[in-house]
Amino acid sequence: MTVQQSDLKLDGNAIGGLLREIFTMEMTAAIGTCAHCGTLHAVGEVEVYMNAPGVVVRCPSCGEVQMKVVRGHGKYWLDLSGVRCLEFSAG
Amino acid sequence: MIPGASSGTGETDKPTSTPQVLRWQIGSVAELVQETPRVASLVLDVPDWPGHDAGQHVDVRLTADDGYQAERSYSIASAPEDRRLAITVERLEDGEVSPYLVGEVRAGDKVELRGPIGGYFVWKASDERPLLLVAGGSGIVPLMAMIRHRAATGSKTPTRLLYSSRSLEDVIYKAELDRLASAGDGLTVAHTLTRKQPEGWTGYSRRIDTAMLAEVAWPKGQMPIVYVCGPTPLVEGVASLLVDMGYGPASIKTERFGPTGG
DSSP states (O other): OOOOGGGGEEEGGGGHHHHHHHHSSOOTTOEEEETTTOOEEEGGGSEEEOSSSSEEEEOTTTOOEEEEEEEETTEEEEEOTTEEEEEOOOO | OOTTOOOOSSOTTSOOSSOOSOOOEEEEEEEEEEEETTEEEEEEEOTTOOOOOBTOEEEEEEEOTTSOEEEEEEEBOSOTTSSSEEEEEEOOTTOSSHHHHTTTOOTTOEEEEEEEEOSSSOBOTTOOSOEEEEEEGGGHHHHHHHHHHHHHTTOOOOEEEEEEESSGGGOTTHHHHHHHHTTOSSEEEEEEESSOOOTTOOSBOSOOOHHHHHHHSOOGGGOOEEEEEEEHHHHHHHHHHHHHTTOOGGGEEEEEEOGGGO
């Protein structure tokens, strides 16, 4: 059986734990503004692919990459260039 | 010190009621419930569990003898009001974690976990909007936490569950759902069996479609809130059908799981 890329799509709920490691607070209810199309989405709604060497987050409206997160060797690499703004509760 | 836990600094003089840093904890398996041939619930004692909301999940981490670690997310099945934390796990044959949790784990074993995690796919009984829950397969798990939370709090929020399974044998929590739906407190449960139906089956026998949703879903004018959880194709199909029916996208919360979840 061939696995289609679309079958591997998850959503932002799946990276709640990973984002808690980095931001220390609950992030799936955070609202992100897409740097490509300007649409607002909760982090829980975004498209997430975890089958790459890291995690790739795409906008559910325009499909462009919003975020890349790689964890390994005791480090994080966090690329947020596709998110113009992240709004989240202070705790 | 828990192996693999991060070492905090200076936390001793801080209040511990709202831990900000998510720490790995050890839970011990108090009870195992075989729900279906491929699905089991692990009922866990977790010391210092901070409590959770219905719909949240935990990360579970297994460490091999050589130090290799595998992490997976599992939805919490128990209500916030329950004394113990329960997760329900489907065994995926080529998975790294689930074949251990369903088949190898025994009562008394220790499991490393962290949580609760998630603030988006969460329902609280104080929300009195009519509730529509749509589940595919083991996507029922976080929705069951909501149904159990609703029952534990005595909520009368009108609630409809549409639950798609392959066959009757694959229906998780069947007896408990039957019991809760017969209580007459506003919960109705509709099943659809997509691959195999027992003789005399009176429920639905097909994949979720517009006609089925039109029968089960609340009229959009009642301003319902919707939670959909299941495999990605089901979640996206149901969400787009509901939007076509006039439901506002903001009223539909979705959670997908896929083959990386094993």
